[in-house]
Amino acid sequence: MKAKIYVTLKKGVHDPQGEAVLGTLKHLGFKDVKGVRVGKYIELNLDGVPADKARHRIDAMCAKLLANPVIESYSYELD
Amino acid sequence: MKAKIYVTLKKGVHDPQGEAVLGTLKHLGFKDVKGVRVGKYIELNLDGVPADKARHRIDAMCAKLLANPVIESYSYELD
Numbered sequence: 001m002k003a004k005i006y007v008t009l010k011k012g013v014h015d016p017q018g019e020a021v022l023g024t025l026k027h028l029g030f031k032d033v034k035g036v037r038v039g040k041y042i043e044l045n046l047d048g049v050p051a052d053k054a055r056h057r058i059d060a061m062c063a064k065l066l067a068n069p070v071i072e073s074y075s076y077e078l079d
Numbered sequence: 080m081k082a083k084i085y086v087t088l089k090k091g092v093h094d095p096q097g098e099a100v101l102g103t104l105k106h107l108g109f110k111d112v113k114g115v116r117v118g119k120y121i122e123l124n125l126d127g128v129p130a131d132k133a134r135h136r137i138d139a140m141c142a143k144l145l146a147n148p149v150i151e152s153y154s155y156e157l158d
Contacts, residue, residue, distance in 0.1 A: 006120050021121070021144070028143055030136060034124040041085050041120035042100070045113040057109060064107055065100070 001046045001054050002079040007067045008039035042066060051078055080125045080133050081158040086146045087118035121145060130157055 009015050015037050022036040046054045058076050067074045088094050094116050101115040125133045137155050146153045 008120065008122070018121075022123075024144055025123075025140060028140075030140055032125055032128055032136075033140075034126055036121065036123045039120040039122070041087065041118040042097075042115065043087070043118070044101075044104075044115045046111055047113055049111055057111075061104060061107075061109055061112075065103055 001049055001051065003042075003044050003046060003054065003058055003076055004079070005042040005044070005058065005062065005066060005074060005076040006039060007042065007062070007072050007074045009037060010071055010073050013071045039072075040066075054078055080128055080130065082121075082123050082125060082133065082137055082155050083158070084121040084123070084137065084141065084145060084153060084155040085118060086121065086141070086151050086153045088116060089150055089152050092150045118151075119145075133157055 009018075017038040018036040021038060022033060025033045025036070046057060049057065055078070062074045062076075063069060088097075096117040097115040100117060101112060104112045104115065125136060128136065134157070141153045141155075142148060
């Protein structure tokens with residue numbers, strides 16, 4: 001079972017990396033870009049783990065390591 | 080139009096960040112995790128740009144700034 005995990009800053013949390021990307025995109029001529037937010041994309045394999053257990057594992061991994069629950073939220077897809 | 084862009088290391092490219100995450104997950108007790116790969120997830124808005132133009136813009140942004148074409152590949156979704 002393959003998991004695709006998206007970790008993003010919560011709404012309202014300042015995103016300096018996103019602002020830097022936005023500034024550079026505008027400088028490069030992409031004038032109609034707005035609201036850039038940069039997060040993490042994590043792929044991992046949970047071989048032999050059924051989907052319901054995989055969801056529990058991923059929630060635990062995000063709580064313990066992959067996301068900072070104070071400022072980040074996460075979502076995921078299972079393949 | 081909102082774009083969700085996923086930038087990942089190409090297959091075969093060494094991913095030290097992914098290896099570090101994998102090692103820590105195993106150390107935390109997640110023994111059945113394998114093959115962690117860490118990439119970037121970028122959200123941006125292209126207000127008032129139709130879908131076909133947005134695709135061109137995103138390809139150009141990835142080529143010029145968001146992805147390193149030597150070692151990274153990207154994909155995206157438009158909302």
